[in-house]
Amino acid sequence: MTQTIRRTDRVRASELVGRGWLNTGGQEITLEDLRGKIVILDFWTFCCINCLHVLDEMRPLEEQFSDVLVTVGVHSPKFEHEADPDALAAAVERYEIAHPVLDDPNLVTWQAYSARAWPTLVVVDPEGYIAANLAGEGHVAGLSSLVEELVAEHEAKGTLHRGDGPYVPPEPVSRTLRFPGKAVPVTRPLGGDATTVGHFLVADTGHHRIVELESDLQTVVRSWGGGVADDDGVLASPEKGHRDGDAETARFTEPQGLALLPAEVAQQVGYDVVVADTVNHRLRGIDVATGQVTTLAGNGVQRLIDSERVTQAEGPVVGSLGTVPLEVSLSSPWDVLWSPVTGSVIVAMAGTHQIFSFDPVTGELKVLAGTGLEGLTDGPAEDSWFAQTSGLAADAAGDVWIADSETSSLRVLRVSQDPEAPAVETIVGEGLFDFGFRDGDPAEARLQHPLGVTVLPDSSVLVADTYNGAIRRYRGEHRAADGTTVAAAVSTVARGLKEPSDVLLDSDGTTLLVVETNAHELVRVAIPDEFLTVDEGAWETQRPTTEVAPGEFSLSIGFEAPTGQKLDDRWGDPTQLKISSSPEELILEGAGSAEGLRRTLRLNPSVAEGVLHITARAAACDGAPGEEIPMHAACHLYQQDWGIPVTVRPEGDSALELDLRGIK
Template identity: 60%
Template sequence: MVERAPRVRASELTGRNWLNTGGKELTWSDLRGKIVILDFWSFCCINCLHVLDELRPLEEEFSDILVTVGVHSPKFEHEADPEALAAAVDRYDLRHPVLDDPELGTWQAYTARAWPTLVVVDPEGYVVAHLSGEGHVQGLVSLVHELAEEHEAKGTLHRGSGPYVPRPKQEGVLSFPGKINALPAELRSPDADDQTYLVTDTGRHRVVELDSSLEKVLRAWGGNDKGYEDGTSDEARFNEPQGLAIVPERLRDSVGYDVLVADSVNHRLRGIELGTGKVSTVAGNGVQRLLDAEGARTGDPNVIDPAADPLTVSLSSPWDVLWSDAIEAFVVAMAGTHQIFSFDPVAGTVQVLAGTGAEGLLDGPAADAWFAQSSGLAQAPDGTVWVADSETSAVRKIAFDEGGPTVTSVVGQGLFDFGFRDGSSEEARLQHCLGVAVLPDQSVAIADTYNGAVRRWDPVAKELTTLARDLAEPSDVLLEDRGEGNDPLLLVVEANAHQVVRLPIPKEAQRVDEGASQTQRPPSLLAGDTLEIVSRFSAPTGQKLDDRWGDPTQLKVSATPPEFIVEGSGAQQGLTRTLTLNPDITDAVLHVTARAAACDGEPGGEIPDHAACHLYQQDWGIPVRVTGNEEDEHTMTLDLRGVN
């Protein structure tokens, strides 16, 4: 049984609007008799998208007694746009009611501190569990069974359909397209008489070849139903494919495919042999990567056995791919672990190229750098790889020097800083950028997604300017070389308009300054001097802490700026930590990662041989403000898996 705290009545669900209810505003009286999971999410957050997929089989298994209510709690300004939220509900095929909570009223009523947070409410309207992060499905299954038995016996469980009402579906050539790439002449469809383009038709879970008009599909791989299946173009199934890269011609015969696809929700890299239509899996075992077995013990997410078969390596939401001439391998934006990977198809190796796995913005040697949901890649002629780092609204670059790869940011300040402002590195602001492309003068075009704009970074002038506005969530950009005597154009994947459009590249760009912003999420108020961090964890029913090699829990704590923490930062075993705070700094962001390992087995007993083991992990980025008021927080409690 899950340990329960004294019963607390669930707070009212307040917000601006409801989606997927046919226009009805839901109250707890409408949900009485159902087990309810409140899923606090934002559509920018990769961890939230993981949880949406984790909950789908649970919702299907318990469809007559369980109702998921998505409480959308925005981080970015754009996410508070009701049309953008409605598009996200359609894009991610949500089949449960969604409450639009732009002012974070319900978020604060349930004391959520991180995206995602799950709150379980019993059929009588009482909170029974409060969970943060991913990986809680097994525990939720046990809890739902327990609640169903308990309330069936009491007569308080009501079976039957829930309040979900589907929305009308969009029709068109594309559905929420993700990324684009140009096909060389030898790989184009036999029906093509001009340049053609590969596009990930993400909303329909397929890859398509468009003709030069960008409006006609010549060939397609995959189908309208999400899934995972290798085989012919008709048999194959993808799940929200994103980035794609052309395999260098000299390697196509030896590796057996022409195009590499980042199959994001399947956590795999897939290969397509365009001539035969064959789709195959070339990397990833389909299990979402948190840490590998050794990394779980050492806390080092960079540990991948170089001899491991790529098909045995866990990946996490690969979002974009490109071939790097500098390292003779593919570069992969691994959004789910906030890292950059490499994949060598000849040697058959997957490795971490950059990033520790910590979520944030930190430059320096690639092995020490921090990224935040990197989602777009482009290569410059000198081999530099440009990165659209979406959650920090930043443009980063990876340079391959003699001393090893290094990471530098040209635009971006951190997890909670964004806006729409042209200017220098210090002044300029983006908002959740997803794509980058290198222009003929070596400047960089940026799909500034949540600003609905295309921006340009000039590395000589060191200035950001704006090329185009009023676009519907541009998710990628690609330079279109139209041959000698013709000015190049920019192809823009306009995801929420379900199309690819052409834009001129002007010689002079307009200057924009609509200001810099920070996330509207209110800071946690701290009394000051010291702060105790406590992460609560309770192993699910049927599991026990894996203490065979010592304490299986760990807290990793840091801050932006780093000097905010005088003592107590770093990674240590245990789920409690006392921090000494710098009295000269009042505003900061705390970065906390909690981990716990548990295995199948009964508490107090031995862990059976070959028992399945599970790693629970959650990252928090928490804006804080030191007030000096003794009534404010001295202890910050973060639920990795606990009860309310």
């Protein structure tokens, strides 16, 4: 084996310090306890879709090298709610994390390892030295090569210890529902059965299945996927995966959104329900009459930006992806919605920060809005930025309201005026690192990682404000009964909920139905005559700031292709940097997109503080250095977004180095 990944220096790994440990049976772990093992520190936070992707990417690697490799999740929270130990424990259970997790609420270990982005992976060798530092997702192939090299090296030196790691699995708990994600009311007979009207279809996400509940919200009528349940609908050992077939044999993996098709469309296409099968990166269809589950779109490979477009310094293009949906890659579809205006299913494609559409009749998939870059930018669909879109609802005009979770924002995609050229508008929210719990003027109101949204008959919009444990209401400017004009405002309808992830209006029109994820149930909440008014403040994610000097400022991103890969330079420079700032005036020169992983900026001395927004990309394909890339070689895109808080001071640094994929 050609060993191109080698350490060039010997940096001792820092100790693991935090509030406590999960998945260790109550035992604390030190690096000394892990000596002799290859350790991968996974710096993550449970709000982050990229972090969730890494959890799934790592599972085969952990299984393959189970006797020599120990993964340690270092949970370093972005949002205030994520610092709650109970919320973290629920997330570890929900995402079926099978390795030790360090609770690092004050970012002590995060700072010790100079982490700057979620996710970050740090490889520590069996002697306790750092071997690699990797930002973002998609590194598993390179990690596999690196682990094999470290195994060979340290087995030869006698410093590798084989055997079990410190992971202690928790006791399983049986429930009717387990971390339900989304729900939709049954508004028409399903399978020719009129008694289904008034029931609810629920994504029983933690059980990897879809269930039909009676109106009592407790009784399971039937289910699709997950395995065999008992007479009460309880699953003792849920099964996940991807398999089409009847209700018992079909398999899902962490499904989320559900959309009930109109009767005439369902009759034409042969299925009633569209499911966002999130972790399988697919859309699925359910024919309720026969129980059959089929795959509608997605090839099961997580969607990344096409490497050819990256080498040409282009982003993803809004428009059609063709009419062969099973050949198209998707990325963590989180919610789905039938849109009469577009005649298609709208898809919140959380993994690529975009809005897609899917036509059940023709099979056409489209990128409807979003460049694929993570952030909050309004305007024409092709220029807009989203951040982990997670909830969808349509108003009477047909415009699509969006819970954009990572920017803690409520946004709207205006499709009613021109479905072919929609525009994006932010109603509540400020940016990736701004959140809070504040009512009042929408420009000043704050949410915290919302996941669900619905539109009421009076055109007001309800938001499942997930990390605030609340249901919030936005009502635009309107006329009161006495003819006076009432300004637009945000208010609070209910609070004290356990991570509500969806909200909808019950069939009686006077009650709300809330999917209370961490309570493992659906609950009814009465709409109060007078809404609460809350102002607990607006906050920003508290991360250490970097002191930078005004004037000329050098930025460089470290990247080295893994063993067995080489940079894909067939169309020119296969790397790209996109740089912007908040406020915009922070960067006087050097912002924008260009090839290469080095850039010289000029920072404004009159701006005291801000955030540098950096997106780095590099494309590599399987092949040996110095040789041509084979025509059908597998290619890989490495991408990471950073938001670096900075303070501008004369004594600050005049350069910043970040690692997209750095080998020590």
